[in-house]
Amino acid sequence: MKIHYFIIALIALLFANPLLSQSKSLQADEKTRILFIFDASQSMNGYWEESKKIDIARQFLISMVDSLECESNVEMALRVYGHQSPVPPQDCNDTKLEVPFLPNNASKIRQTLRYLIPKGTTPIAHSLELSAADFPTKQKGVRNVVILITDGVEACDGDPCEVSAKLQKAGIILKPFIIGIGLDVNFKSSFECIGNFLQVEHEEKFGGTLEYVISQVLNKTSAQVNLIDANGYPSETDVAMTFYNNVSGKVRYQFMHTLNAKGNPDTLYIDPLLSYNITIHTIPELHKDSVTILAGKHSKIGFDAPQGFLTIESNRANMYKDLQTLVKIDTQIINTQKINQSVKYITGTYNLEILTLPRIKIPNVKINQSTTTRIKIPQPGLATIFKPSHGPCSIFVQRNEHLEWIYDMQEKKLRETLTLQPGVYHIIFRNKNASLSQNSRKSSFEIQSGKSVSVRF
Incomplete structure (x- = not known):
């Protein structure tokens, strides 16, 4: 009866949450795929407060599936581990995609959860590794999310932290959620490197934890970028901004900065599951790395940009x-x-x-x-240079007592007109067939603004 009340409370929270009520309008063009990885290892047979851990986790996950079933832009799948091979012996390959991503599969997920019997070990790393192939071929505008529900740490030889980092860097999944059921507090560090770890310390708090996770997964969060001028006001605008996924390095959003009708920076809606490297494409560009935002809270991201x-x-x-x-x-x-x-x-x-x-x-x-x-720029003049024959020809400008090279004419070109700044110039030329440096010929001329000169040897 106690669990039943919490399920009702969870569903009420899901549909009463104002952030969730906005999720369709905020993400109408974006699909979210959620892969539930469910722990059905032997330890889930144990009691947690008044009920078995498997029963508590099962019923609350069914409640989550019930609520998500109504979301048109959400697809779900279920992977289970520890449910096929009893221990001993330890089977570290005991993980299976029980319900793949398919339309209208919520009933199949519920049915599978109801008949799970905890038996085996806890191959978290291997389950995460295989999850990469659980998601359909990558499509534009799709977010892949993993929610892991477990009561224990990795029991095999894998490294869940390394696997999670690899999948995030490849852009296959966003940062996973891990919901720990009655875990020892000493295990917290083992999960924080995997993703967003949430420890449920008491049975009655499980519903609130799942509600929090769903609100994070489904909603974009409002933010504004303040481009601050020399007087301390966010008045600068009309510049492109790029938001990169901090882990994968891939572009997540690109916007043109805008001020609204009141002269304030426009509101953006972005995914709170990511941290961002942000580039403001001013000249020169401005950068901020590892920018995080809080789901459900309007964030202000400031750049000094006078x-x-x-x-x-x-x-x-x-x-x-x-x-x-x-x-x-x-x-x-x-x-x-x-x-x-x-x-x-x-x-x-x-x-x-x-x-x-x-x-x-x-x-x-x-x-x-x-x-x-x-x-x-000073008004230039024109110099038309006539060469008597083919051959190398270099032009120099006089800087006090020094000659500074500025241009080489093409050897086979006999005439060329150049636009030159005012000043005194010198030309050195040699016939292509001449065999001695002493055969070089020199000419000098002056350029005045707006005037033309002809130069011959």
Whole structure:
């Protein structure tokens, strides 16, 4: 009678829970597959408080199956271990997928649970390892979840922690749930490395534990990403965000950051069973690893992201239509920017290298919050160079007393027009057939803004 009351209470909680009532609307496009791994080893014949452990676990799992049967985006399956071979001897292969993932299989799971007789040992690692093949071929938009109900630790030679980590890293399952029935407190560490371990210390708390697990499994949880400006307000927006599964490294979500009608960061709904590595695709990018959220609680994830704009300007953009600027932090290139394009950057100091001829290097360019830093390129000129014959030809710009190489003409090209920055230039040329360095010929010229020159040898 006592168990019967708890089952009724569990079902009432499941359907009264406001988070569960939202699960369909939050996950209408996402299916959840739940594999129950059920301990039917010999020790489950033992008593836990007033009832046998097998009876308590069986009836509460049946109640869970009853409630999940109504969820259109949930599929279930049942794997059992320790129910085929009695001990002694110990059979560490005693694990079987009793009910596979099939439509409308809840009645089959209930029937199987009712007739289980605990007999054997506890091969948890082997059961987890085989569970990888229990889930149908991976599909997009499907979450694979394992819920293990047990009263004992691994009794064979396997390592459940290693197997669980391997399956999660491969993206086969999410972090499993382990519900411990009357376990010694010293065994807690043996399960925490496997997944989300929940120790049920008293029979009357079993219903609340299962209700908690279901709410975690079925619901996405609300969160917001605050991109904080230099004044401490979450005002930055319009930037892509990628959420990676912290364990598998695979992309889980990607959003474009948005402010709602009230100017606050928009609400996202994400899976609480994962921890995330989050990348905010500002320039440069911002990262946070191992971000966790609590199911049923609105989470705020903050990034310091003050930004300003940089524009590289030229009033002769037609001459520089393909011109790029290398934007660097120290010597690391973080972006290439086109001429007359306004690009947003995290506030700070940057080094610019504008790919004109010759290149213009501008160090320590400051970008400040919500302002535009403008860099103007001097108006170039044109130089048309005529070679008397085929041969190597190099162009240098004069920097005080030093000559800096900037360009090599093609050997077989006799004429070329170059867009050059104002300055003094020198050309060195040698006929392809000349056999002596003394046969080299030199010419010098000056480029002025907006003017053209012809250069001959």
